[in-house]
Amino acid sequence: RGLRIQASAHYVPNRVVKNAELTQLMDTSDEWIQTRTGIRQRHVVIDENTSDLALHVATDLLGQSGLSAHRLDFIIVATMSPDYQTPSVAAQVQGELGATNAFAFDINAACSGFEYALKIANDLINSGSQRGIVIGAEVLSKLVDWHDRTTAVLFGDGAGGVLVEGVESNSRVLATDLATFGASGQKLTAGKMANGNAFGANQQAQPFFQMDGRAIYSFAVRQVPASIELTVAKANLMLADIDKFVLHQANGRIIERVAKGMDIAAIKFPTNVANYGNTSAASVPILFDELVKTGQITRGDTIALAGFGGGLTVGTIIIKY
Numbered sequence: 001r002g003l004r005i006q007a008s009a010h011y012v013p014n015r016v017v018k019n020a021e022l023t024q025l026m027d028t029s030d031e032w033i034q035t036r037t038g039i040r041q042r043h044v045v046i047d048e049n050t051s052d053l054a055l056h057v058a059t060d061l062l063g064q065s066g067l068s069a070h071r072l073d074f075i076i077v078a079t080m081s082p083d084y085q086t087p088s089v090a091a092q093v094q095g096e097l098g099a100t101n102a103f104a105f106d107i108n109a110a111c112s113g114f115e116y117a118l119k120i121a122n123d124l125i126n127s128g129s130q131r132g133i134v135i136g137a138e139v140l141s142k143l144v145d146w147h148d149r150t151t152a153v154l155f156g157d158g159a160g161g162v163l164v165e166g167v168e169s170n171s172r173v174l175a176t177d178l179a180t181f182g183a184s185g186q187k188l189t190a191g192k193m194a195n196g197n198a199f200g201a202n203q204q205a206q207p208f209f210q211m212d213g214r215a216i217y218s219f220a221v222r223q224v225p226a227s228i229e230l231t232v233a234k235a236n237l238m239l240a241d242i243d244k245f246v247l248h249q250a251n252g253r254i255i256e257r258v259a260k261g262m263d264i265a266a267i268k269f270p271t272n273v274a275n276y277g278n279t280s281a282a283s284v285p286i287l288f289d290e291l292v293k294t295g296q297i298t299r300g301d302t303i304a305l306a307g308f309g310g311g312l313t314v315g316t317i318i319i320k321y
């Protein structure tokens with residue numbers, strides 16, 4: 001008995017912003033963005049927020065499975081961009097679905113959030129929960145300074161997720177590796193609230209992304225292969241046993257660097273960063289769902305999901321789909 005992914009879904013807001021449109025807001029170019037990041041466009045919200053994106057995914061998952069919301073035991077949303085501090089996005093989704101038997105909570109591991117959440121779901125199922133929904137959902141466009149060309153060109157909005165269930169089958173989580181490097185956390189920050197109160201306090205709000213791009217780049221190129229290789233070893237597998245590597249879609253060149261560094265063909269590292277930009281915790285489930293829906297991932301495949309970014313964090317999960 002193990003965790004089986006019963007359905008997958010994704011949702012992005014309708015408003016597409018192509019690179020050329022950004023050149024009207026800041027000093028950048030389509031050519032620079034494409035060559036340095038692989039991004040051609042991103043989706044941004046107009047009147048939706050993170051819980052709306054997550055609810056679309058949850059509703060789609062229930063629709064695909066034919067299950068009533070009452071059958072859900074838990075709802076976990078990985079996000080660094082919730083509508084509120086409280087209620088959580090997961091609680092908002094639980095309320096809108098009427099999933100009255102589900103406990104619901106958000107987790108924040110930034111771009112590794114979906115892997116952290118899926119590992120937690122696996123532990124819940126291995127300790128008695130039967131069924132739940134795991135979603136990565138982000139509206140990063142509210143955390144971006146749209147005049148800062150070093151960050152504004154990188155990020156987008158979106159959500160993706162899976163319905164998981166404990167069943168007797170070959171589908172299961174084979175191994176995981178979650179790692180955090182908090183001492184380097186200041187390399188990538190966003191959404192700092194002021195600490196003011198009636199008695200003083202002096203920290204200013206810092207709402208927008210600030211990133212030491214070079215530091216994150218070298219962190220990823222080093223720690224992502226290390227995490228994948230550790231998880232493959234934990235699963236008693238070889239790298240060649242992995243059919244697809246579904247990596248956080250932060251930057252096309254970083255994914256190329258990781259694949260090359262591991263001496264693995266680029267075909268095993270599919271990308272869709274061109275279409276969505278970096279959607280943090282949503283990027284892996286969005287890509288995973290696209291690969292399933294287009295038949296590039298099929299039942300019986302061995303898949304490695306790997307997230308990396310804010311925290312700093314890394315998270316790898318190997319699943320037999």
Ligand SMILES: O=C(O)C1CCN(c2ccc(-c3cc(CO)ccc3Cl)cn2)CC1
Nearest residue numbers: 036111213214216217220250251254308309
């Ligand atoms: O080429 C250049 O000058 C620049 C060099 C720096 N770049 C970067 C650097 C880091 C990231 C990134 C971000 C996150 C946050 O979710 C997570 C993971 C990563 Cl690897 C994305 N792009 C852009 C092009």
